[in-house]
Amino acid sequence: MFGYYLITILLLGTGSLINRNKQIRILLLLLFLSTQTAVAFYGFIHLNTSELDGNFYYDPLGVLFLFVLTILSYTTIFHSYLYLQNRKDSSRNQSIYFAALIILIAAMTCVYLAATIGIMWVVIEATTLSVAVLIYHERTHLTLEATWKYVFICSIGITFAFVGIVFLSKALQEANSVNLSFSDIPGHLQNVNTFWLKLAFIFLVVGFSTKMGLFPMQTIAVDAHTVAPPPISAFISTTLMNVGFIAIFRTYSIMSHTSILPWMNQILLWCGFLSIFVSAVYIIKVNHLKRMFAYSSLEHMGLAAIGLASGGIGYFAAILHMVLHSFVKASIFYQIDQIHRVFKTYIISKTGGYFSKNLAGALVMLLVFVSITAIPPSGMFVSELLIFLSLFESQHLIFFVLILILLTMIMWALGKNIFSMLFLPSDEPAGNVVKINPWESSTQFFLLAAAIYLGLNPPAVFVQLINDSIMLLPK
């Protein structure tokens, strides 16, 4: 099945690259979406089976993130379509855009389902290259700069991850194993030299943090957010960060039964804490709407890393947090596209009175503020509460207090900026602004509602998937 999926994707990608006809483009995109949905459901039905000589594996976490990706593919393609129509892009540029988008979604699917660390490394680099085309879409000086930095630093980061894999295979050689699959590695790591494992972990985390947008490699993801088309920013901030998370999660879980577990927890805890710290420092003075939410993503990635580091219920909370964050953050960036159409700028101080200009959009922003700052009834309130609970249980009281203070600062900064955009009177009269069709916001309401529903009343199958994914981790 997965082989057919890859072949279909390649055909559809090539098709949308050479096609210039509008109707055929829509047809190709619909075909792609149905293929993507099919592979997600196929993976769910055939949970815990492998594909293509054991190179891909439908594991619970992968399938869970695959479903998130599939849902967001629908909305992202919808909003990309609107974005391109409103920009009146040439047919050629639209073709390149959608071809790159299809390849990107397929590459992320491969990352989620990769069964060996080598395959995962290869497809992660593929996500970098395909997203670079999308970041560069607007073809200005700034996009050029951001794309250059993104490709270059991601390539170096991914090279670091490769060094990590080399060290890991060095450790495995001591145990006379050459198998780099995630299911096989843990059994061989019991009696190996921990020095190699520590080196491998450091290099892998630094390398994959380029993708997750975690400290120490957070800067490029922020820059990429700033200039990418808003629907693509939604992807960079959600599913692509899930890619980094799943890479770090798998690295962590294969090594979690060795004696370096406390040391790994320390590393992740500091990474997470510093991410939140950097995010709080920058978000206070930021004046660019997309950068503001990019720093907010950095904060949430930090929280997920902390959940992973604290253990216990934190594992569950980290995955839940990633899923909910994906839905909320995606709807924010779709909404930012509308905001840009109304105000023609991303600079927050030049906006104002959004309620009188686009009522549906303003309601989305209000809900977004509640959701992203984890105020009840936001679903993220539940996941953040669980993360703090696990942090408290693992006796990190100083971190606990400091992070709460930093989160309050972030909340204040987000509130200040969002409310000034929504309520502050603006100079421009409401008459001559672009009218936005309220139905365009329906996807955002849907995603925000999904985040609340999954957080407050998670369906049993959803909880089961998360519990299955953390089954192998130490209790």
Added chain:
Amino acid sequence: MINVLLITFLITLFFVAIANRLLTYIKVLAFQGVLLFTAVFIQLNEINTVNLILILMETIIFKSLAVPLFLAYIIKHNKISREAEPYLPNFISLIIVTMICVVSILLVNSIKDQELDKIFFVVALSALFTGLYFIISRRKIITHVMGYLIIENGIFVLSLALGSEMTLLVNIGIILDIFVSVLVLGIFTNRIGDTFEAMSVDNLSNLKD
């Protein structure tokens, strides 16, 4: 024999540190490709033929022919001046690269592992950090790509030390990825050259808060 090759590789790093012209950089990169090719030939005599052919392709065709020619084309196409324009004088560069080398030797010597082939690790770590140093200390964008390639070569040495136990699929993927990333970096270098007057990183500092 393998030691001679690796030490020659190390010497090329010092040579790059004091090189003035971009063409010298390219020649050194091509030469490193040849060195790695010979090293593979001596070191990996037990792996299967297809894998061997792939690795040979990567070193000879890719590292010592395709990439240097492509870089030379970029330099010609964008009329990049032939000086490397480092931020620091060459003498200090030489001292820093020497320091990197010494630190790598000390670091590797601190590892308590009897079976470890230390010289591979010294050379690999030196190349890795020297590459990073070149990226930091050079003003031109093209030299950044060259620094990245030196890092890649260092990692190649590192995986050589372990006998490169990767499966065929992963090997193909790695070659493709590196090839495409160099290509993409090259294309963007061209774009930057077309967009801005001078291809200097000073032009790339507009994105900030």
